[in-house]
Amino acid sequence: MAPRSNWKGFLRLSLVTCPVALYPATSESEKISFNQLNRATGHRIKYVKVDADTGDEVPNEDIVKGYQLEKDQFIEVTKEELEEIALESTRTIEIDEFVDRSDIDPRYLIRPYYLRPDGKVGHDAFAVIRDTIREMDKVAIGRVVLTNREHIIAMEPLSKGLMGTLLRYPYEVRDPKEYFDEIQDVKVTKDMLDLARHIVDQKSGSFEPDKFEDQYETALIDLINQKRAGKPITPKERPASTNVVDLMEALRRSVGKEAGPAKAAKPAKKPRKAAAGQKEMLMSIEGKKAAKEATGKKPAKPQRKSA
Structure with a gap:
């Protein structure tokens, strides 16, 4: 089931209008999150809104x-x-202009949303706008109000719908000169570039998100499972760092490291089941099944344990 929409209103291109809904395209709800506890009691910490001067709690x-x-x-x-002072963009995304995708500086990108027709009407008008943007190979630029703030939104076709990406305003993007002016001008030799290119060639591939695993999330799950099972927590050995002072020598070693002696190409590491199954990893499926078969009930919630 699709999540609740963040915004509902109209998408308009000149006189062509259709009702649309905006949905978040990403979610972090499956990530491990922690509550703050009172170490002495194990109870959760509760936050209240209080008057800064009197210290009294203030109702919403x-x-x-x-x-x-x-x-x-x-x-x-x-x-x-x-x-x-509500703006028209509170209820309507008016397409102001069309630009090339390459014109949008990545620093201006904030977060993506999915845009689709809202209800059973307006699908024809939505399809006209979507297919026109696709045919022209452009990105549509408009404005939308979310959480009481007006945002620039860049819209482009994605499958049968549109992907809308919120953009920052220029005053929100810092000037790189403040950070880069002190970087020294260094002349890189051709030999160094050749070695570096060789490393890049050995590491080149195509971006496949499924190949990547959130290693910290996996480590958190393992930590929680070990504490749940009452196992002692022992710190892992960290690899020793190698101090190579000579840059050319570091590049040569890197080339050798990436090539290796008769190194066979390994298949990409398959990440653990993510998203929908992430929370299931906190208790093994076999453990749940065994507990249910033994009692006919779901396993009881474990008591709090200290490390």
């Missing part, structure tokens, strides 16, 4: 937005006042 209905002018001086802004 008494909380308003405020812009700080200077220390301890704020201008209050009400929900009604914010609604009064």
Whole structure:
């Protein structure tokens, strides 16, 4: 089942309009997350909103937005006042222009969304807009309001729908000169470039996301499973670092390391089952099955254990 939409409104290209819904294209809900606990009791830590001066808890209905002018001086802004300045992009994504995909600097990309028709009407108009963008091999640029902020959104065809990527404004992108001006101008020799190119050739391939495994997530799952089983936690040995001072020697060693003596091509490491099955890895399927067959019930929730 598709997740709830983040936004609903209309997509408009001149006089062609259709109702659409915007859905998040990515999710981190399957990643391991931790709660904060009281070490003494094992109970979860609860956060409350309190008045900074009195220390009293403040109910949500008494909380308003405020812009700080200077220390301890704020201008209050009400929900009604914010609604009064609502932009057209609150309800409609108006396509302002079409650009080449290569024109969009990667630094401006924020996050992707899926855009599809909302309901049973407007599919024809949506298809016209989608197929026109595809035929022209362009990216459509518009504006949309999410979480009370207006964003630039770049839309391009993806399968039967559209992928919309939120973009940053120029003032949100830092000037690289602040970071790069102090980098020294170094003359790289042809021999060094040749060796480096050789390493790149040996490592070249095509990007296949399925080949990659979130190693830290896997290590977290193993850690939790070991603590759950009451096993002692022993730190792993870390590989010794090699201190190669000579850059040319480092490049030569790297070429030898990548080639190796009669090194056979290994198939790409297949990552563990991800996404939908990630949480299942926290308890082995056999363990669940055995517990259920023995009792006819789901296994009981384990008690808190210390390391």
